[in-house]
Structures are given as C-alpha cells and as structure tokens.
Amino acid sequence: MNTKTLKALTIAGSDSGGGAGIQADLKTFQELDVFGMSALSAVTAQNTLGVNGVYPLSTEAVSKQIDAVTADIGIDAVKTGMLFSTEIIEVVARKVKQYEWGNVVVDPVMIAKGGSRLLQEDAVKAIKEQLLPVSFVITPNIPEAEVLTNKPIRTLEDRKEAAKQLYGLGVKNVVIKGGHDEGQTELIDLLYDGKEFHSFTSKRIETKHTHGTGCTFSAAITAELAKGKDILDAVRVAKAFIHAAIENSLGIGNGHGPTNHWAYRNVRGGDVK
Numbered sequence: 001m002n003t004k005t006l007k008a009l010t011i012a013g014s015d016s017g018g019g020a021g022i023q024a025d026l027k028t029f030q031e032l033d034v035f036g037m038s039a040l041s042a043v044t045a046q047n048t049l050g051v052n053g054v055y056p057l058s059t060e061a062v063s064k065q066i067d068a069v070t071a072d073i074g075i076d077a078v079k080t081g082m083l084f085s086t087e088i089i090e091v092v093a094r095k096v097k098q099y100e101w102g103n104v105v106v107d108p109v110m111i112a113k114g115g116s117r118l119l120q121e122d123a124v125k126a127i128k129e130q131l132l133p134v135s136f137v138i139t140p141n142i143p144e145a146e147v148l149t150n151k152p153i154r155t156l157e158d159r160k161e162a163a164k165q166l167y168g169l170g171v172k173n174v175v176i177k178g179g180h181d182e183g184q185t186e187l188i189d190l191l192y193d194g195k196e197f198h199s200f201t202s203k204r205i206e207t208k209h210t211h212g213t214g215c216t217f218s219a220a221i222t223a224e225l226a227k228g229k230d231i232l233d234a235v236r237v238a239k240a241f242i243h244a245a246i247e248n249s250l251g252i253g254n255g256h257g258p259t260n261h262w263a264y265r266n267v268r269g270g271d272v273k
C-alpha cells in the first residue's frame with residue numbers, strides 16, 4: 001500500500017462556472033486520489049454560455065503561489081492550463097527549471113469553446129521556445145496544434161507530422177486530441193513518444209456538454225504521472241476518465257455544460273480500446 005500522499009499542482013485560470021480551469025483540474029486530481037493544489041494565472045467570469053471577463057494575475061502573484069506550494073508541500077506532477085501572456089509563461093518556465101520538475105504537462109489553452117481568447121497571440125512563441133523544451137507532455141487539440149505548427153491539420157497523417165514537429169521543439173511526448181475532428185463518429189487521440197505512435201480511440205458522444213474536456217483530460221494525465229505511471233498508462237486512464245465524464249454529463253447551464261468529474265469512479269475503465 002503506497003502510504004505517500006501524491007500531490008499535483010495546476011497552474012491555470014479560474015473558471016467561475018466550475019467546469020474548466022483549476023476547478024476541473026482539482027476535481028479530477030481528487031477523483032484520482034491525488035492531493036490537488038493550484039496557482040492561478042488568471043480569473044475568468046465564465047459560465048456555460050461563454051466568457052464575460054478575463055482578469056490576468058501579476059507575474060509576482062503567479063510566482064509567489066508556486067513558491068509557496070513548492071517550499072512547504074512539494075509536488076509529484078504539475079500541469080499548465082490557461083497561461084494568458086508571455087510574461088506568465090516565462091515565470092512558469094523559470095520555475096520548472098528552478099525546481100527541476102520532471103512531470104510537466106502542458107495543455108496549451110488558447111481559445112475557450114465559446115470563442116474567447118485565453119492566450120494572447122504573441123504568447124504562442126513563448127510556449128514553443130520556453131515551455132516546451134522543459135516539458136514532459138503537451139496535449140493540444142487540433143486547432144491548437146495547427147497554431148503551434150502553423151500548418152493545417154486535416155488527416156491523421158497531418159496529425160502525425162504535427163506531432164513530430166512539436167516533438168522537435170523539445171517536449172518528450174505529444175498528445176494531439178481528436179475532439180475537434182468534426183463529423184467523425186470515432187475520435188482518435190494520438191500519442192507520439194519520439195519513437196512510435198499510439199492511438200486511443202473512442203466513439204464520439206453526441207452532446208453539447210463538452211466544456212472543460214481538455215482541462216479534465218490533461219489533469220487526469222497529470223494525476224497518473226504523479227502516481228509514477230508511464231505516459232502510455234497515464235493517457236489510457238485519462239481517455240477512460242474523460243469518456244465517462246462526457247457520457248454521464250450533468251446537463252448544467254444553458255450552453256456548453258461541464259462534464260461529470262465523478263463519473264469515472266462508478267464506471268472505471270470506460271469505453272476505450
């Protein structure tokens with residue numbers, strides 16, 4: 001019995017609606033038996049219909065939150081979500097190196113599903129040049145992978161090329177998520193570990209309640225890495241976790257509702273090959 005309490009830190013934005021951001025991350029960590037902590041990058045006034053306001057925190061606030069957690073508690077894995085600006089990305093990259101974090105999961109949040117910008121356009125460069133070289137895995141959705149590689153992604157072959165290109169920026173593993181593959185009845189998340197590709201396939205669930213799916217997915221990867229799982233097993237659990245969360249969504253709000261972060265505990269394993 002592993003008596004050590006495993007701990008994960010999320011460095012991301014607050015989603016007042018509770019479905020994405022640090023709220024999704026902390027709920028997911030908890031469901032996977034990992035003690036969750038958070039360093040906020042920004043506060044958003046948000047619900048299932050969209051984002052009504054974005055209020056970034058100062059670099060000092062981000063830096064001090066990270067230091068406070070690391071100095072006293074320590075972490076076994078960390079994820080980044082919404083980071084908003086070049087300045088905040090630079091702080092985070094500096095902390096990764098200062099604390100010699102190994103299990104760093106970068107979810108390159110750029111645009112909320114409602115269309116609001118959560119990352120300034122000029123900050124993409126900092127993700128590529130400063131954060132990726134010191135990260136363990138990046139988990140872009142298809143539009144984010146297109147921005148990061150500056151190439152359109154239409155086919156599975158395009159996705160493989162994009163994964164290789166992102167790997168070339170220094171990150172150890174790349175997961176290109178398939179949720180935005182419109183019109184497909186099967187969704188494929190593609191993992192590239194520098195040597196080979198692994199596909200995680202599931203049926204597309206017909207629902208509009210997919211708010212925070214990427215946050216939840218990357219938080220599940222983070223929690224599993226905190227437990228010492230390898231990337232393959234971490235992604236496998238995350239895929240099952242998010243599938244259960246979407247399949248059993250709660251129908252909250254009048255727009256894109258959140259997923260069900262406690263579904264996985266009842267349907268462990270999920271419908272994933």
Ligand SMILES: Nc1ncnc2c1ncn2[C@@H]1O[C@H](COP(=O)(O)OP(=O)(O)O)[C@@H](O)[C@H]1O
Pocket residue numbers: 140141142177178179180187188189202203204205206207210212213214215217239242243246
């Ligand atoms: N309608 C859906 N049915 C089943 N799985 C989905 C659906 N939408 C997204 N997913 C899964 O949720 C995870 C997050 O993917 P995606 O929605 O593309 O991320 P993001 O929220 O960053 O846009 C992936 O594992 C993806 O396959």
Ligand SMILES: Cc1ncc(COP(=O)(O)O)c(N)n1
Pocket residue numbers: 012013014015020021022044046081082109111112113114118210211212213214215
């Ligand atoms: C604070 C915050 N972080 C991330 C997302 C992305 O979630 P989604 O892609 O489901 O809109 C969000 N909407 N809000």
